Amino acid sequence: MIDVWHLYHDYTGTGKFAVLDVTFSIPKGTIFGCLGPSGAGKSTIQNIMTGLLKLQRGEVSYEGKSVNELGVKFFNRIGVSFEQPNVYRRLTGYENLKYFAGLFSVPTLDPMEVLDWVGLRDDAHKKASDYSKGMLQRLNLARSLINRPDILFLDEPTSGLDPSTASRIRNLIMEQKEKGATIFLTTHNMDLADRLCDMVAFLDEGSIAAMDTPGNLKLKYGKKEVMITYEKDGSLVTESFSMDDKAGIASLIDRVTPVKIHSQEATLEDIFIRVTGRGLS
């Protein structure tokens, strides 16, 4: 169980908080998604949780123990994938994992096996400087898994990946959860969050605007919509109505001949816009 309690962070000391009164907890073995536009404070929260940034105010605790009191042992248990790929460009993918694995005092995985998980087996012996952006991103993720962590911090693990690779990574994250890992996931990718997260928090300007399971958020904020497409003066026009707006739907159908009618559930992105009044990117 990870508890984050009334967390604040001010980089500049001028009272402009990058993180403002954030509280949540992540039960063991679940995935917690942190969603929000650029600059919302997602990485700041992750960095405080991993001990990279100073805990200024509030508390972060693991099984009741403050992040400030955790020693080297804690780092044997966690895996961190950073938003920007940070590997040794002069080492190969394999070497990057191998020497990183050497730092742990717990059993580590075979680098080749982990590279295989992220689809880099064939490029294992290429220098990282010859990797593409997406390959570097995957190498970063692979490095975070090498010590079989039971707590994972993943900052934008699918950014810059094509849909099929992204889905491979999504499955990999799901497998980690099935193995019992507790995961803090930061992403812009609403589809990924929707499919993976047990709980999501919408972060906006440093504070949590809404937090619930994806299903509950949709029930609470998302209205189902009906889209009606018809022909007018030789071109297609689409109008959308709330599912509740029976009168509106009826009157349109009276006036025109629909070409297509379909209903659509609100996405997390729609809900985000509804909750915060702004888009995600």
Place this chain on the structure above:
Amino acid sequence: MMGKIISLMVQDTKLMVRNAIFWVITVTLILIVLSVHFLIPGDFNSSGQHLVSWNLDTVYPGITPLESREAVEESVRKDGTIGLIQEGDTIILIHPGLSEKTQNALMAALFGEPGDYNIRSLTLRQNTGIIPENIRLAPVFICFEAVVLGFLMAGILMLSEKEQKTIKAYRVSPGGTLAYVISKALVFGIFGTIYALLMAVLIVGFDFNWPGFILLAFVSSVLFTLLGLAVTVFFSDMSNWFFTAVLILVINMTTMVSYSAPAFSPFWIRFIPSYTIIFGFEDVLFGAGRDIAQALIITSAEAAVLFAAACALVRKKLLKAGRSMT
């Protein structure tokens, strides 16, 4: 702990040999050795090569007769000349530590075939002026090429770890400060020693105090690596770092002046680490068994202080910067 350090050492070694600067340093080493042998004349400071004598039967051209045995010894001690004294049919060769080969060559040149005289050799080890000037510069070259390798490489590797942000990954690993510092100190300590030995053999030959040389080269290389780590934590880009690194090297190079002109030795110059190191190398290479314990002790003590400083700085400014310390 051992496993961690070894893993980091292999990594640091690979990163070093894949860095262009390392090969620049290596090529420079070869160029220095070549120019010592082919470009720098052996006698550009010929004042040290005078021959003086007392009581010789014959007057030889080029040998300055002096008024007493004491005057000859004084001259050998002070000016690094070579003295010849005759006692009956024995010639005593008084010199500041010439190799046996050089002594034989000298005597053969002066007196022809051995046999006419008994020759006795007496070493006064106060001055080494007789060593050809190009060879005598070996300690300086070794100090500012092989020994500073660690200073430059530690700095360059740390800067690239900052720039590529791999240090962030290290910070959330169980690696820790000690393993980080010890690994680099050992890798560059070992490579600095190998390069120093290479230069010593290529310039001076095989005739020197090997154990003393290896110890001094290792401790000095470690010292400069630690200095490199301690300084580089303050920089995040190459250009600012480079200026400071050059400044530090230049300050260290002022001790070269004392080495070429022993008259120049203001008290402060002894506090520059390279002072002890250069004179230590001189003793090891040319001193024919002269005691280097003092140089080793001073350099080790300086390295110990720098180890503490490097650990504290790496921990505070590199590995735990911006976070609550535990």
